[in-house]
Amino acid sequence: MKNRSDILRKCYPLVATGSWDAIAISDIEKVIKQTRGAIFYFNKNKEDLFINMIDELFLPVFKLSQADKKHLRTCSTQTFFAIYKTPFERVYLDLKTNYNLDDPSRGLFNILIQAQNHYKGFCQIIGNEIKREIAEISEIIKGNNAIHIDLGKVYAQSAGVIFLESLY
Secondary structure, X not given: OOOHHHHHHXXXXXXXXXXXXXXXXXXXXXXXXXXHHHHHHHOOOHHHHHHHXXXXXXXXXXXXXXXXXXXXXXXXXXXXXXXXXXXXXXXXXXXXXXXXXXXXXXXXXXXXHHHHHHOOOHHHHHXXXXXXXXXXXXXXXXXXXXXXXXXXHHHHHHHHHHXXXXXX
């Protein structure tokens, strides 16, 4: 474990699979295989570590990247529907692919619930990002008269499917 990014990446699955309140610094030390000195060299405290994980690992995946926006603007309708993922689907896939979580659905909702409790303004940030993305995607598909879709329903269905999956 050489840097801050490594520490955040090793701790992120703890947030997805456990209760941040119940996770002790000693648990984090075991996961990163270093002492608390390494943790606190890069983070002021445990709450700062949590916020940094959300800011650097969760939100960049939740937000639609500039590269993805550019690609979606130039692709065909068929390709658009094949590649576009909602913010919830992107985080789900990130947890499954990059963190090998057995239950990425539950991990996603666990992160959302804990971020509500430990990250001031998190719900507002998420709400604003969803509104921003719906507006951007609406603009992209507006230019294609062949596409008629209610993005609010798409997002609700996506979140609903992931939630139901998390219950099993």
